[in-house]
Amino acid sequence: MSDEVNVHAQLAGALRDLEATMKATDLWRMDEPAPEAFNSQQPFCIDTMSLAQWLRFVFIARLEVLIDNESQLPAKCDVAPAVEAYLVQEGVRAEDRLLMKKVVEDIDRIISES
Numbered sequence: 001m002s003d004e005v006n007v008h009a010q011l012a013g014a015l016r017d018l019e020a021t022m023k024a025t026d027l028w029r030m031d032e033p034a035p036e037a038f039n040s041q042q043p044f045c046i047d048t049m050s051l052a053q054w055l056r057f058v059f060i061a062r063l064e065v066l067i068d069n070e071s072q073l074p075a076k077c078d079v080a081p082a083v084e085a086y087l088v089q090e091g092v093r094a095e096d097r098l099l100m101k102k103v104v105e106d107i108d109r110i111i112s113e114s
Contacts, residue, residue, distance in 0.1 A: 007073065007110065007114040008066075008067045008070055008073075010110050011063060011067055011073070011107065011110050011111065011114075012064075012067050014103065014106045014107045014110055015060055015063055015064060015067075015107070017103045017106070018055070018060065018103045018104065018107060019056075019060065021099050021100055021103045022052070022055065022056065022100070024096075024099070025092065025093075025096035025099060025100060026096075027052045027055075027092075027096075027100070028052075028056065030050075030052060030053055030056065032053075032057060033045075033048060033049040033053050033057060036048070037049050037053075038057075038058065043082075044058075044082055045058060050086075051082065051083060051086035052086075055079075055083070059079065063107075073111050073114050074111055075112075076111070076112050077107060077108045077111035077112050078108055078112070079104055079107065079108055080101055080104040080105045080108050083100055083101065083104045084097065084100075084101050087100055087101075
């Protein structure tokens with residue numbers, strides 16, 4: 001297996017872990033943002049959706065497209081600090097914050113080291 005295919009496989013597994021973690025921490029069930037919310041020019045669509053919505057409907061979805069097409073991944077990914085700040089602000093339990101932080105840090109690492 002080539003390194004690129006291996007990275008895509010690692011990332012696919014990490015995204016499945018993120019989805020499972022979001023479900024386990026009750027951060028998955030939500031309404032899909034309105035179509036115009038996806039037109040945001042702000043980082044993380046912060047002006048049009050919650051960070052949890054962005055993770056589910058933008059971050060995961062866009063990375064899945066890159067994986068499916070075996071496209072080149074971004075040069076760097078540093079989403080974990082924003083996720084951690086959001087979870088603290090939302091008052092998410094410490095155990096759940098730790099689980100989410102770990103899984104997003106794994107995604108950041110896989111992408112940034114690829």
